[in-house]
Amino acid sequence: MTKYLLKRLLHGLFSVVMVVAIVMLLIYSLMNRDLIFAKDPQYTKKQGNQLTTYKYERWEVYGYLDYVPYGDYLLQLKNDGEIDEETRSKAASIAAKEEKDSDVAKEYVAKFKNEYESKGYTIVRLGYDSRTKQKQTMFAYKDTPVWERLGKYFLNLFEVDNIHYVENTTGEALENTGITFTLFDPLYNTDGENKVFSPAIMGNGTQHKYLLYFDGEFPYIHQNLLNINLGVSYSVNKGIDIYHTLTDRQDPNRNVTVTFPTGLTEESPRDLHTATYVKGTRDSTQINEARFTDDYTNVNYYKENFSKTGFSFVIGIISVVLAYLLGVPLGILMARKKDKLVDKIGTVYVIFIIAVPSLAYIFLFRELGGMMGLPKSFLLEQATWTMYILPIISLALPSVANLMKWVRRYMIDQQNSDYVKFARSGGLSESEIFKKHILKNAIIPIIHGIPGSVLGALVGAIITESIYLVPGAGYLLTNAINQYDNGVIVGLTLFYALLSILSLILGDILMSLVDPRISFTEKAR
Amino acid sequence: MENHELIDLSDLNMSDAELFAPYDNSAVNAEKITAPRYSYWKSVFRVFFRKKINIVILLLLALVIAFTYIYPLFSNYDVNENIRDSAAKHLSPDGAIEHFGFQLKWILGTGALGQSTFDAMWNGARISVSLAFICAAINMTIGVIAGAVWGFSKKVDIIMTEVNNIVGNVPYILVIAVMVMVFTGSFWTLVFAMTVTGWIGIAYFIRTQVVIIRDREYNLASRCLGTSTFRIAIKNILPFMTSVIVTLLATELPSYISYEVFMSYIGIGISEMSLGRLIQGAVPSIGVPGWGFEFWSPTAVAGIITVVLYVVGQNLGDASDPRTHM
Numbered sequence: 001m002t003k004y005l006l007k008r009l010l011h012g013l014f015s016v017v018m019v020v021a022i023v024m025l026l027i028y029s030l031m032n033r034d035l036i037f038a039k040d041p042q043y044t045k046k047q048g049n050q051l052t053t054y055k056y057e058r059w060e061v062y063g064y065l066d067y068v069p070y071g072d073y074l075l076q077l078k079n080d081g082e083i084d085e086e087t088r089s090k091a092a093s094i095a096a097k098e099e100k101d102s103d104v105a106k107e108y109v110a111k112f113k114n115e116y117e118s119k120g121y122t123i124v125r126l127g128y129d130s131r132t133k134q135k136q137t138m139f140a141y142k143d144t145p146v147w148e149r150l151g152k153y154f155l156n157l158f159e160v161d162n163i164h165y166v167e168n169t170t171g172e173a174l175e176n177t178g179i180t181f182t183l184f185d186p187l188y189n190t191d192g193e194n195k196v197f198s199p200a201i202m203g204n205g206t207q208h209k210y211l212l213y214f215d216g217e218f219p220y221i222h223q224n225l226l227n228i229n230l231g232v233s234y235s236v237n238k239g240i241d242i243y244h245t246l247t248d249r250q251d252p253n254r255n256v257t258v259t260f261p262t263g264l265t266e267e268s269p270r271d272l273h274t275a276t277y278v279k280g281t282r283d284s285t286q287i288n289e290a291r292f293t294d295d296y297t298n299v300n301y302y303k304e305n306f307s308k309t310g311f312s313f314v315i316g317i318i319s320v321v322l323a324y325l326l327g328v329p330l331g332i333l334m335a336r337k338k339d340k341l342v343d344k345i346g347t348v349y350v351i352f353i354i355a356v357p358s359l360a361y362i363f364l365f366r367e368l369g370g371m372m373g374l375p376k377s378f379l380l381e382q383a384t385w386t387m388y389i390l391p392i393i394s395l396a397l398p399s400v401a402n403l404m405k406w407v408r409r410y411m412i413d414q415q416n417s418d419y420v421k422f423a424r425s426g427g428l429s430e431s432e433i434f435k436k437h438i439l440k441n442a443i444i445p446i447i448h449g450i451p452g453s454v455l456g457a458l459v460g461a462i463i464t465e466s467i468y469l470v471p472g473a474g475y476l477l478t479n480a481i482n483q484y485d486n487g488v489i490v491g492l493t494l495f496y497a498l499l500s501i502l503s504l505i506l507g508d509i510l511m512s513l514v515d516p517r518i519s520f521t522e523k524a525r
Numbered sequence: 526m527e528n529h530e531l532i533d534l535s536d537l538n539m540s541d542a543e544l545f546a547p548y549d550n551s552a553v554n555a556e557k558i559t560a561p562r563y564s565y566w567k568s569v570f571r572v573f574f575r576k577k578i579n580i581v582i583l584l585l586l587a588l589v590i591a592f593t594y595i596y597p598l599f600s601n602y603d604v605n606e607n608i609r610d611s612a613a614k615h616l617s618p619d620g621a622i623e624h625f626g627f628q629l630k631w632i633l634g635t636g637a638l639g640q641s642t643f644d645a646m647w648n649g650a651r652i653s654v655s656l657a658f659i660c661a662a663i664n665m666t667i668g669v670i671a672g673a674v675w676g677f678s679k680k681v682d683i684i685m686t687e688v689n690n691i692v693g694n695v696p697y698i699l700v701i702a703v704m705v706m707v708f709t710g711s712f713w714t715l716v717f718a719m720t721v722t723g724w725i726g727i728a729y730f731i732r733t734q735v736v737i738i739r740d741r742e743y744n745l746a747s748r749c750l751g752t753s754t755f756r757i758a759i760k761n762i763l764p765f766m767t768s769v770i771v772t773l774l775a776t777e778l779p780s781y782i783s784y785e786v787f788m789s790y791i792g793i794g795i796s797e798m799s800l801g802r803l804i805q806g807a808v809p810s811i812g813v814p815g816w817g818f819e820f821w822s823p824t825a826v827a828g829i830i831t832v833v834l835y836v837v838g839q840n841l842g843d844a845s846d847p848r849t850h851m
Contacts, residue, residue, distance in 0.1 A: 011690075018691040023699065030707040354776065355835035356828040357783035359790050359804065363824060367811070462698060466791055478791045481702040489699065497694045 001512075001519075005505065012501035019497040020490065021150050027486050028146050033064055039235045039483040048132035052124075056141055062234060062487060063149055068121070070094070070138040073112050096128035096136050109138070116140035153490070159227045163205040170279045177205030185213060187272055190259040201225075209275040209296040222273065230491035235483040236476060242491035249303035249310070250471055251380060256302055260291035274300040305380055305471075309458050312465065312472035316457020319392045323399035323453075328446065330400065331407025335442075336434060338412060346404055353401035362394045362467050369393070377469045391468045395461050399453070403446065410442035444515050451506035455499045565764070565847070573844035582840070586833045593650040593830075600630060600641075602648045604798070607639030614639045617815045634818045636807070645803055646823050652799040654830060656712065657781035660719045665774060667724040672731025673758050676739060682732070689729050692722050701784070702793045710795045715788070719781060727773065734769055738762050768846035775838020779831035786827055800827045 037043040037055065046054050053069070060067035071092055078088045091108035095101045101109060113123050121140040128136045167173040185198035201212040208224035215222065230242040237245040253269035260272070275296040282288050288297045306314060334346040353361065370376045375387040414420060415438060423433050460474030469475070473492070480488035512518045534544065573579055607613040613635055616624060621631040621641075633642040675685045704718035735758075738744065744761055752761075788794040789801025790808075798806075803823040810816035843849060 015690045015694055019694045022691070022695060023703070026700075026703045026707065031703070032707075035706065351832065351835060351839075355779045355832040357779075357786045357824075357831060359783070359787050360824045360828045363811070363820075462791075463787055477696075477698075481699075481706070482792050484706065489703075493695065493699060496696055500694050 005509070008505050008508075009501075012505065016494065016497045016501060017150075017154065020153070020494050021146075023490055023493045024150055024153070025146050027489060028064070028149060031484075031486070033059065035484045036062065036234050036486060040238075047134075048129040049126045049134040049137055050132075052126060053137060053139065056139065058234075060141075061232065063144060063152070063231075065141045065143045066121075068116065068140045070109070070112055070140075073115075073140075074108065077108075094125075094136055094138060098125065112138070112140070116142075153231070156229050159229050161203065161206045161208055161211060161225050161227065163203060165207040166205045166277050166279075172279075174205045179203045179206070179211065186261070187259070190263070190265075207276050209277075210273045213273050215273060224274075230494065231487040233480075233488050234485045236479050236485045236488050242488055245476070245488065246309050246473060246491075246495070247307045248300065249307050250305040252304050254302040254304045261293040262291055264291055269301040269303075270299045271302050272299055305383065308471060308473045308476055309460070311470055312460030312474060313457050315388060315391050315395060315464075315470060315472065316460065317454065318388075319395035319399065320453045320457055322392065322396040323403060324450075326396070327400040327403025328407055328443070331404040332411060332434070332439065334404060334408040335411035335415070335438075343408075346408070350401045350405045353398050354405075358398065358463050359467070361398075362464060365394045365397065366390055366467065378471065380471065387468075391461075391464050391470055394464050394468070407442065407446060410445055411438055414438045414442050444511060447514050448507040448511045451510060452500070452503035455503040455506075459496055459499055568847070568850040569841075569845045572849050573841060576840065579837075579840050582833060582836050585829075586837050589650075589830055589833055590654075592647050593654050597644075597648050597651050600644045600647070602641070602644040604638055604640045604645070606641070607635070610639050615810070615813075615816050615819070618818060620815075633822045636819050637810075642819055642822050645798065646800070646826050649798055649800040649803045649823055650826055650830060652712065652795075652797050653782050653785050653801065653827070656715060656719075656785055656795075656799070657778050657834075659716055660723065660781045661774060661778050663716070663720045664724045664727055664777065665770070667720070668727025669731050669770060671724060672728035673735055673762070675728055675732040676735025677754055677758065685728070685732070689725055692725050693729075695722065697722070697784075698788070701788055705788070705793045705795075710793065712795050712797055715785065715795045719784065727777070730773065731766070731770075734766055735762060738765055764847075768842050771838060771845050772842030775835050775842055778834045778838065782827060782831050 034055075037058070040058075043051070043054065056065070056067045059065050074083070074088050074092050077083050078085065083091070087104060087108075090102060090104040092105075093102070094105050094109060098109075117123060117140075119142070121142040123138070123140050125138040126136060128134070163177045163179060166177070180202050181199070182202060183197060183199050184195050185200040188196040188198045198214055199212075200210060200214070202209060203211050210222075211225045212221070212223045214220055228243045233240050233242055233245050255267045255269050257265060258268045258270055258272060259265045276298045277296050278298045279295055281297040282292050282295050291297075305311075330346060334343045337343050366376055369390040374390050375384065376390065378387050378391075411434075420433060420437060423437055424430075428437075458473065460470075460472040460476075462474040462477055464470070465472045465474035466478045473495075476488065477492050479485070480492065537544070613621075613624060614637060616631075616635040616639075618632055618634045621634045622628075625631050630641040630643050633646070636642055636645060671685075675681050700722050701715070701718040704721065705714055708714040708717070739762070744757055747757055747761055782800070785794065785799055786801035786804060789799060790805045792805065794801050794805070800823045804820065804827070807816075807820035807823065810819045
């Protein structure tokens with residue numbers, strides 16, 4: 001069985017890679033790359049040469065191309081010790097027109113061109129812009145092929161935090177790098193007297209200060225050692241990692257009493273467990289200097305609200321439970337009262353849900369709920385539990401219809417099978433046949449769908465969430481599509497594909513557990 | 526036999542030649558088997574019209590189709606018709622009839638530019654329904670043919686199952702959205718986006734049906750007698766699947782309208798003023814008292830069209846199953 005499942009899993013992972021490859025190919029090679037600036041406020045403020053360089057800078061950040069400004073090239077030469085500062089500044093001051101360059105500049109421009117053109121780069125030289133009075137500039141760029149992006153994407157998918165992180169990113173190693181294990185987390189042991197037992201693994205030289213720790217928030221044990229890197233959001237949550245966009249809790253901030261490493265205690269939303277290293281930040285501001293003892297100052301804030309997946313999951317899971325609690329018994333009822341009034345009413349409802357566009361009936365539910373005084377959209381500022389009701393109902397009612405349809409279908413199919421006729425001829429009562437024989441067989445295909453609906457709750461409901469403005473994962477996708485946030489689209493696709501593969505496999509496992517006739521072992525098959 | 530009186534032939538005053546005709550006892554006639562003539566499609570419609578509700582729904586469908594395709598030809602809908610008339614904007618049905626006098630086009634009031642909601646709605650319906658029909662025609666044709674090949678050929682099966690596993694995992698909305706982003710949202714872009722992967726799901730469904738029927742005894746017998754695979758597919762299996770295909774069509778058609786409405790609602794739809802675009806444009810007016818018709822009329826029409834298409838399709842699907850022809 002494990003062998004079979006492993007095969008399935010590998011097969012599934014292959015499909016996931018292919019799915020991401022297709023989406024990347026569509027987005028990065030077919031789509032006009034200027035579109036990603038459509039909703040960028042900084043882009044609209046820029047003009048002339050600045051606009052051009054800004055575009056190339058952003059494209060480099062988003063992985064479209066490799067961008068090398070002439071200035072950076074000269075700096076690199078200086079750092080390598082090939083030229084001194086004087087030559088660098090002379091070489092860097094290129095003239096408005098190429099012919100008028102000084103001899104030193106000419107020499108290095110030619111060098112720059114030679115070096116990068118031989119590597120397949122395109123050289124762009126922008127002259128003095130008389131309209132915006134912007135200085136001339138020069139750079140080289142080279143497009144990254146999609147297959148290379150795909151490779152990088154999967155290679156960098158998992159990042160393991162290590163003690164060389166600071167050295168690798170800043171070029172300077174910290175003193176005393178290493179990983180320490182403590183039984184007494186310094187955050188909980190500030191006064192130094194009553195020791196509180198709280199194990200934690202801490203790092204120095206790593207990206208995160210705390211690699212493993214316990215706190216009061218679900219799931220109580222947290223790790224920063226293995227990080228999932230889905231890329232960076234372009235516009236929806238600009239500059240923030242997509243994994244964090246999905247999983248970090250959302251505004252407003254929540255204050256708690258925090259004792260900082262310097263001993264200062266105040267009401268603050270800072271979650272010191274999430275500290276990451278940013279070079280030189282402690283000395284840059286007085287606020288940081290008064291609170292921190294090292295450069296691990298970049299912290300997340302405690303937030304009041306669930307994360308995006310959190311909201312989707314809470315709404316999704318309640319509606320799934322509700323749907324199964326209602327849909328399965330109603331389906332059974334319809335099958336037992338076939339062609340009676342209950343069955344007919346149920347069928348009309350099923351037809352309504354299947355045929356009417358979901359947008360239309362969700363708006364209908366929304367208006368009906370609004371008439372009863374329920375909040376019609378999600379407002380994080382005035383959070384009440386009543387705002388969950390309508391999205392949950394809107395999500396549950398269609399799945400109730402779906403379950404009713406299939407439970408009824410499977411049960412009626414079973415009713416005509418030979419073993420039921422045999423049971424009936426053997427003198428079993430109808431209710432006995434239904435409960436003990438038909439139901440057991442009819443429910444098996446329904447069980448296959450349970451993992452799918454549970455995991456599907458994580459992904460969120462695109463239509464429902466965008467109508468009720470739920471800040472969940474489904475709404476994120478519509479936002480990302482609207483704002484051309486390609487990073488988020490690819491990240492979400494990976495997330496969706498992984499979950500759907502996983503739910504299929506889990507569905508099969510669950511089915512084999514429930515139904516002894518289904519087995520994945522070689523012998524039994 | 527209620528009338529037991531026997532007729533005396535001599536009372537009829539007819540000659541023997543008139544009363545009797547010699548029967549041609551030829552070998553050809555002796556071989557003829559007389560059975561009631563059976564025409565498949567005639568039986569389908571006989572069963573279909575046996576239910577009185579179907580006639581009502583069919584009339585409703587005719588009405589809807591007439592309004593979507595014929596009415597816009599006469600209405601000459603123009604969004605900017607009353608753009609200069611500031612008193613004509615956002616009128617309720619009563620207000621519009623009062624303002625313009627009673628005409629069919631004003632019975633649902635006016636929109637943000639003073640345009641007739643009724644005309645806009647049917648104009649949008651024409652675009653959405655056309656989109657659904659074209660997409661369904663393309664997807665069903667390719668899907669059924671590909672599904673048949675997929676079901677018969679083992680080699681194709683291996684490749685296509687893999688393709689289905691992969692493409693089936695790309696969210697459909699994402700495919701459409703990316704296509705619209707790439708090629709800008711015109712009518713034909715949306716058709717392309719909905720059909721580029723849409724046929725695979727249908728083909729997979731048909732493939733499963735073909736695999737089930739392919740190895741039934743009557744097909745084995747047919748193959749033993751030397752019937753070619755093509756003939757088996759066309760003559761033995763296709764008639765068997767008619768009801769399945771019609772039922773599938775009944776669920777597919779409304780789903781394209783639903784997709785179009787939803788895609789337009791989230792802002793990645795087509796540029797033409799389809800039903801979805803009308804709904805999207807009228808979302809801000811849901812909450813305003815008296816403006817509700819601008820939102821609810823296109824929404825209701827989308828619902829009515831899809832329900833009617835679905836019910837007709839389902840019932841036609843039931844009727845086209847020969848087992849109901851008894």
